[in-house]
Amino acid sequence: MEWVDRMNLKPYESIKFSESPKPAGDEFSVLFLYEGSKHKDKLISRVMEKSKFSGKFSETLPLQEPMALLVGLGKPEQLSLETIRKCASIAARAFRSKQKKYSVCLPVIKDKDARKFPKAAVAQAIVEGTILGLYKFEEFKKEDGEGLSVESVSLVSTGIAAGMRNGRAVSLAAIMARELTNMPANIATPAYIAKCAAELAKKEGLGLKIFGHKKMKKIGMNAFVGVSQGSSQEPCFVVMEYNPQGVTGSELRKPKSAGSLYRTAVRRPCAHSVFPSPFGSRNPKLKTIVLVGKGITFDSGGISIKPSKNMDEMVGDKAGACAVLSVMLALPGLKPNYRVFGVLALSENMPSGSAQKPGDIVRASNGKSIEVLNTDAEGRLVLADAMAYVSRELKPDYAIDIATLTGGCTVALGRYASAILGNDQKLIDALIASGENVFERLWQLPLWDEYKDMVKSEFADVRNISIYNGEASTITGGAFISNFVGDLKWAHIDIASTSWSRESKFYTSSRATGVGTRLLLDFLKR
Secondary structure, three states: OOOOOOOHHHHHHOEEEEOOOOOOOOOOOEEEEEEOOOOOOOHHHHHHHHHOOOOOOOOEEEEOOOOOOEEEEEOOOHHHHHHHHHHHHHHHHOOOOOOEEEEEEEEOHHHHHHOOOHHHHHHHHHHHHHHHHHHOOOOOOOOOOOOOOOOOEEEOOOOOHHHHHHHHHHHHHHHHHHHHHHHOOOOOHHHHHHHHHHHHHHOOOOEEOOOOHHHHHHOOOOOHHHHOOOOOOEEEEEEEEEEEOOOOOOHHOOOOHHHHHHHHOOOOOOOEEOOOOOOOOOOOOOEEEEEEEEEEEEEEOOOOOOOOOOOOHHHHHHHHOOOOOHHHHHHHHOOOOEEEEEEEEEEEEEOOOOOOOOOEEOOOOOOOEEEEEEEOOOOHHHHHHHHHHHHHHHHHEEEEEEOOOHHHHHHHHHHOOEEEEEHHHHHHHHHHHHHHHHHHOEEEEEOOOOHHOOOOOOOOEEOOOOOOOOOHHHHHHHHHHHHHHHOOEEEEEEEOOOEOOOOOEOOOOOOOOOHHHHHHHHHOOO
């Protein structure tokens, strides 16, 4: 795949995971130990005592005889899948450039905790921690990079194949989200991401539509198109469709020229295209869920230009779309029993003589007019037309948008939680539960009518920033989007605070975190 292969994914995809009844004698073994516990092997126990290894969380002790790496789990009453995930990543990083293969012994789980920590879930956490912990953005560092030596990892247990398989699928999706988000703006343009979507749709048998500038203008997506006015890069609007296996209905009809449509989409990604199935009538037996991702491939702020400090990090403003694309890639393997659409709103926000200006008024595709008072509040403009399209054309049971929308989210929640708000509490609660399960935590913010009043305009239907600029900006960003969701059951996730990291710690790499990918996959699995 020409476009996808530009990303450095193959070293991680090629790692083999297997289950084994006992560790191999010729390779390193990872042993997880609780704080204050002793190992049944007397030699290991003596070395632990001599080295004062206590088993505190994240503590490590490498041994040469026997070949083992001891990793502390902390206190047994504080054990969680997240603890296991982090400890697996510690081991993976220790072996990253030093070992081709190693084995991992599953932690001892007390009988009273067996239902809380089933073997398959523990295995999944270990695989996730391993793959995510191994990841580094090294695509452009071929000569000086450390390189990835790990080729195979054996988990010492039985009956865990499903957990390993799920962990691998979820982790590879998250790594793709990281890698694509990390790609610089001179490569990862809207067209590049659309080409990746086309290649992946072909590989996985997903339906696909790609709208370019002319088609978007024709259907009235003026808020979306306005964002890209100052850029030489055309915007792209991508819609992908997953149908579970075994489902029949008009939505699975294939056009005669599917192959040529694939090729057209890759060669001319901003032309209108559709394959392998036109989005036909919905099977009433299937729930339909739409995921919408903001994909600003570089956000300079436009005419309302950002400060130069850390502007390089604005390649990360496409993290929402990258998460959605990566989720769609994983669905055929995980096979959730939902019809799922992935919508990518792709654009670049740049200043120029043709750029959108503060004070412009544009009309979105649902007919509502928008007063653009700040061109750096552009993400909500592309989401406005994206959500209007979803409401009008796809009519799902549930819609979720995910976006690096507001700096205010970082002010409110810091780096350890994303914000969620919406109009359906059942949907929000389900997403919060998934966030807790995968440790991509969400915190709900209110969406009262008073906040919606703050984005009403004197001269248009709505304004793209609050009348009290900077006040409750994360909430008013969601309040703005609510004007374009129609009657949909909808949730908005703001990942501006969690999508980017300036440090590499446990299984989180520096730069893009891939946040949202595991959360949405867990939600769909449930």
